[in-house]
Amino acid sequence: MKIQTTRFGELNIPEDRVIEIPDGVLGLPDSTSYILLEHDSEGTPFNWLQAVDNPDLAFIVMDPHLVVDGYTVQFDDDAVERFGTEKADDSFGMLAIVNVPREDPVKMTVNLRAPIVVQLQKRLGQQVVLPDDYYPIRHLLFPEAGDKEKAGKK
Amino acid sequence: MLILTRKIGETIRIGDDIVLSVMEIRGNQVRLGIQAPRSVTVHRQEVYDQIQDQNLEAAQLQTTDKQLIQNLWQNSALKKANNEPGRKPEA
Numbered sequence: 483m484k485i486q487t488t489r490f491g492e493l494n495i496p497e498d499r500v501i502e503i504p505d506g507v508l509g510l511p512d513s514t515s516y517i518l519l520e521h522d523s524e525g526t527p528f529n530w531l532q533a534v535d536n537p538d539l540a541f542i543v544m545d546p547h548l549v550v551d552g553y554t555v556q557f558d559d560d561a562v563e564r565f566g567t568e569k570a571d572d573s574f575g576m577l578a579i580v581n582v583p584r585e586d587p588v589k590m591t592v593n594l595r596a597p598i599v600v601q602l603q604k605r606l607g608q609q610v611v612l613p614d615d616y617y618p619i620r621h622l623l624f625p626e627a628g629d630k631e632k633a634g635k636k
Numbered sequence: 637m638l639i640l641t642r643k644i645g646e647t648i649r650i651g652d653d654i655v656l657s658v659m660e661i662r663g664n665q666v667r668l669g670i671q672a673p674r675s676v677t678v679h680r681q682e683v684y685d686q687i688q689d690q691n692l693e694a695a696q697l698q699t700t701d702k703q704l705i706q707n708l709w710q711n712s713a714l715k716k717a718n719n720e721p722g723r724k725p726e727a
Contacts, residue, residue, distance in 0.1 A: 489698065489699055507691050508684065508687050508688045508691050509687075509688035509689075509691045509692050510691060510692070510695065522699070522702070523706070524706055524710075525710070526705075526706040526709045526710060527709070528702055528705055528706055528709070530702070539695055540695070540697075541691075541694050541695060541697070542694065542697055542701065542702050542705065579690065579691065579694045580694065580697075580705060581690055581693055581694040581697070582697055582701045582704065582705065583693075587701070587704055588708065590704075590705055590708070593687070593690050593694075595683075595687065596687045596690075596691075609687075609691075611677070611679055611683065611684075611687060614680070614683065619683075619686050619687060619690055620690070623705070623708070623709075624708050624709075624712055626712070
């Protein structure tokens with residue numbers, strides 16, 4: 483199927499790769515279909531999660547396991563049922579949304595508190611808000627980047 | 637806004653399936669118990685606001701931002717590969 487995007491122009495995407503997020507992401511409830519674009523990751527773990535139904539809406543996402551060893555999301559029975567699976571198994575993928583603060587871009591962060599959890603067989607996703615104090619909303623991706631001035635700017 | 641007065645142990649029912657209980661009052665803090673069906677998500681307002689803000693901000697990023705992130709990632713991966721000891725930010 484063909485979709486329009488403001489960042490990448492018109493794209494032809496396989497329909498069976500679409501991820502449905504029925505509730506949308508928090509604050510953006512109107513877009514409920516997304517596609518993961520892996521074309522320009524250049525060997526890094528960063529991909530675009532592009533809304534299928536909104537050309538302008540896309541997030542930079544990454545697997546949170548690469549940021550924190552042993553990153554886990556606890557599934558209670560309710561959550562498992564909500565995703566329509568019988569039990570919590572390995573068929574879940576996780577996408578954490580990356581952010582770049584305008585005023586200080588090197589202090590880019592990843593939201594580990596509210597990952598988008600995707601049931602991979604059904605390609606059904608939800609932004610799950612984890613209980614307090616598990617993981618930060620703004621986890622610094624490059625803590626050493628604040629040290630840049632000492633390391634010498636180009 | 638509807639305003640009700642409740643004592644410890646008393647509850648408020650919202651609709652058919654949401655029950656709000658006053659568990660404990662300590663100084664200016666109130667502990668509330670919330671029973672709600674799974675279709676209803678419950679968040680502290682400030683947490684909800686923060687995540688919403690982060691989402692809206694993240695949705696503004698452009699391909700140049702992604703390039704920046706990828707460059708930093710590659711540099712930091714290179715550093716690790718070279719076994720360069722990580723710099724610790726000074727207080």
